[in-house]
Amino acid sequence: MRSVKLLVTLGLIAAAAVGCGDQGAASGGHTGDHSPRDRARRVAAAWEGSEAARAWRDGYYPLGAAVQLPEGAFHNDADKRAYTTQNFELRASLPGAPVKRGKVRWGDGDSLTVPLTSARAAYDKLGRGRNSGPALTVTGVRLGDMTMATSRGAATVPAWLFTIKGYDTPLKRVAVTPSETPRSPIGAVREQTAELGPLAGLEAIGGDGRTLTLRAEHGACDDGPAVDVLEAGSMVVFSASVRGTSDGPCTSELRVEKVKVKLRRPVGDRILLDAFTGRPVAYGRSGSDS
Known part of the structure; x- marks a missing residue:
């Protein structure tokens, strides 16, 4: 099975999972008519000044190990x-x-x-x-x-x-658990592609506040993941993609790799968002407790 097909299949499952809490949210599905950069801008615009952003800033959301x-x-x-x-x-x-x-x-x-x-x-x-x-x-x-x-x-x-x-x-x-994640003002992308997929989580924020280590998925027959960054107002939006995909035969293996990105200025209290899901990037591995 090609790595691209694998990622698309997994993406459909992921999109269905993250979308369950966002039924009725504004549509934001990437259908190929918009570039990942356009999608990132739409996510940032949807969150800016939203009720979800206000709830996020009032809550407790850890960005460090429990x-x-x-x-x-x-x-x-x-x-x-x-x-x-x-x-x-x-x-x-x-x-x-x-x-x-x-x-x-x-x-x-x-x-x-x-x-x-x-x-x-x-x-x-x-x-x-x-x-x-x-x-x-x-x-x-x-x-x-x-x-x-x-x-x-x-x-x-x-x-x-x-x-x-x-x-x-x-x-x-x-001794406390994070606040409930607010309902996203924009829905998840409907289909995952090599050009845009979900992140697997935030691994760490460096001491300078600008260097972030993210976890991104890719297949066994590509050149690994890449992450594009959009800094827009009080939002930082990450767009994960896969480099060097192949149309040849490939094992159905999903890998997770750490990717470092550097922001123009420290994170501060800006909201870190995933362009694919339209939701805040969770600290740690997907599904891990805090």
């Missing part, structure tokens, strides 16, 4: 393997149900009251391994906070702090 490791992690390969295989040993009592709500606080004084997750829920997301290999031993658990990059800048966020045997500082896991 877990922050102890200082000096890891001391050895065994500890690293224990973490990557999610193998933990609990030798402490987990706190009972905490106060039901906490606050996310930004540097400009704004705050948002949000529901808290339990220590048990946080620990269960860390320790899914439960295998006979090396394990990290948890000797204490308490509620604290951590600094998190968000769509509105750095924020102080409630977090569960897990004391790990052998480490001087705790492992931190965020």
Whole structure:
């Protein structure tokens, strides 16, 4: 099967999935009559001044990892393997149900009251391994906070702090979940092509605030993915494509590759959008929890 056909098939599935929450939204389907650049402009225009943009700016949307490791992690390969295989040993009592709500606080004084997750829920997301290999031993658990990059800048966020045997500082896991993603004012593209497809997520934002690492899909018989950037007002729109597609026989394999892009100025509080879906680009892998 050709890589292009593979991408188109997957794109139809993806478009159907992301479109479920956008039924009734303004049409934005790319049909070949408009270039990916035109599509990006339409996405930016639809979001500018929209109710979705206002809701996004009022919410909590993390742009960083849900877990922050102890200082000096890891001391050895065994500890690293224990973490990557999610193998933990609990030798402490987990706190009972905490106060039901906490606050996310930004540097400009704004705050948002949000529901808290339990220590048990946080620990269960860390320790899914439960295998006979090396394990990290948890000797204490308490509620604290951590600094998190968000769509509105750095924020102080409630977090569960897990004391790990052998480490001087705790492992931190965020104790709140992101706000619900607002309904997009523009629908997803109906068909994926080599010229325009969905992104697989945001991997990281560099220390300069301008260098972004994105995750993009491609097939086994092409030259890899590319990402075009449109900076328009308070929006940044990314258009993912595939380079060097072939019409010859190809295995039906989907690959995800990291692609770095550099913006003209730091992200700040601008909304990062996917031209294909018409929705904000999610941090991390598609479907991963925060």
